[in-house]
Amino acid sequence: MADTSLPRRRATSSGNGWQNFDPFRLIWRGLTSVRFALGLIGLLAIFAALGLAIPQLPTEMRENPMFRTAWFEEQHDRFGVLAPPMERLGLFEVFRSVWFVSGLALLVASVCVCTANRLPPIWRNVFHPQTRVSDDYLTRGDASVKFEAPDAEPIAEGLRKRRYNVRTTQDNGATYIFADRYPWAQFATFISHLALILFLAGGLVTLISAREEQVLVAEGETPFPVFALNDPDHMQIYVERAVGEFDATGFPLDYRTFFTVYRDGEEVASGVSTVNEPLNYNGYNFHQTGFFPDGAALQVRDAETGRLVYDEVLALINTAATPRVVVRDANGAVILDDALVPTDTIGNTWGTSVRLGEERRFWIGARPSQDETGWRLVIFEFTGGEVPAGGSETERVSAILTEGEQLDLGGMTLNFAGMIGLPSSNVSGVPGLDGDGVAELSRGREGEVLTVGPFGGRALALAPGEPTVLDGYEYTFLGQRNFSGITVRRDPGAVVIWVATGVFMLGLALTFYTPRRRLWGKISAGQAAFRGLGGRHLAIEKEIREVAAQARHVDERAS
């Protein structure tokens, strides 16, 4: 005898009054409510939209109190009186705020409780289905399919051929049929829900434990630290070579960095990282996220002992306006075409001395015009080895040119081609430097020159590999260095998200490609009545009639 009993329905309420108040049941009701879940998703969507619309505190600034304060001060200027309450509400850190993470956790809880709660009834449907229904249900309304059927077995066989699991029972001369196809497809719902849980759990794991640090490392220099010294994952990156490839227009084609990762004194990883193919170690991805060609390696030694006293790669991250000057001889041949990096000042003009031809020396500098309409090139010609002294500038100066203007120097023409930007940076701590100074890298016809100063009011112009001794120190520009921007990132949640994506696709595939269908039927006195679930009625009816037709065909052949 088949099990014809209904699943026992449990009470959803157990009484009234505070005596029967059960907080867990209240929580359960909320967590299993679809409305509650939809409301929560809606709220989270609104907060996420706020997080996208309002500037968020960058990750790299979060850990640094100084940067953090500076960033918030900027927002105070921007949002005025609204900024303090916004800050208190966490609107500048929406995705890390307690309430957003709590909302997400609540959603995970809701999905989990719902899913766990649906498991028992669906389990019963799959493994202990209701195999017999009432005659009334079978014959009632348009949903019922009736036809002549002298024998139940050909119909059962026909259903089996259509991948149904068929169970037949006899009762009072009637044959009852229950046919079930792809019963386990019901678990597709769970798989999809599991995917949703994994998506949310992945997001939570990312929020809690994802780490990221961006470093700018010069090639060939001492390994650069990643994460604080007291961090268990403290590492160092040694960049052997940073390569940037550009097309003729300067458009970047590819960046790649050859580097080694050290941890606790041991080499733990080595390889190449590109923008799309990071190096992996211990769950961390080392992404190439930047390339910066304007580094200058500067070494300073004690001239007497030869000991190293300064060894840095200067990151020339700023741009200094520098005059470009073109000088031609009487035949029109170019004898100078260079950016003149200033090494000292005369009055309020920064400039440098230039030798033109065999005997003539000039001091050429640039300054903004007084009416702020552009730049002026100021030219003094040395007389008797000195720049003319005394008197006003207009009495001493040889010429003042505007941008594009040309000057006849007697056998030579000098053209002020305009101002160009050269890589530069403020520097400090260089032995011998007058306090803080400036370093500037120019690339002229004679190669690269690093200009650093002031040292006693003047700057040093250093060619690569050519040491210059000044006041007891030996200064050497070792050459230009590329910097590689590397982002070190670990996001354990990403793996969970990928798994969730796979699980979700599996759930979808099961839902769409393994449609569950159940049929109940009764065959008695040469008449059959069927009714089914799973899909549209017309499709169910069509399938039942096809099975019946095939059964008749079998009967006819048998007879």
Added chain:
Amino acid sequence: MSNDPMPSELESRPQSRREWSGWLRSVVLPLGLVVAIVAGLLYLQANRGGLAHEEGIGNVELPAGLNPTGQTPNASEDRAAPDFILRAPDGETMRLSDLQGQPVIVNFWATWCSTCRAETPDLIQAYETHREAGLIMLGVNLRESSGPIETFIEEFGLSYPVLLDRNGQVAAAWRIGGPNQGVPATYFIDPEGVIRKVVFGYVTQTHMTEGLALIMAEEG
């Protein structure tokens, strides 16, 4: 027979299929499962990829007879210096407490630390000046590999011993590398093993003079 059972799907909408199975199964169990999954993931992440550490190297207990303060060793002024055994690049080991009886400067540094590089010439000079008077200086490198360290020693002409804190264990005990206490960090320790001065950051000439006065004065 209209009282015969009917498929349950026809009886109710999906959202009303909720079944209260008791607070343990309906609420605590599913939530506990998720908490366990997330905690497991976090635990796996937190415990992955650790490198093996050498036994017997790192922090060691300071023998009671070598602690004149009566307080537990602590890397702060007027407390006994926490003891350690560390290896030098050549593989030899050195124990801090073995140096009692002489003034010691312990300088924590790293090759990537520009301030460390900047102060190194001054440290060398101070050491060269006072080594005849018994000053011992130890440069404890933090968590770096041999290559850059050897280059650093050679280029700067480091004349004082360098020790290797490979896993940062000693630095952690000495509270180096926190958000406000990164390298360099320098400790002036008197001949009795008591820290007399601590300098976080660049050791200026003033720091050096003050520190040396505190530890060298007690030498005799």
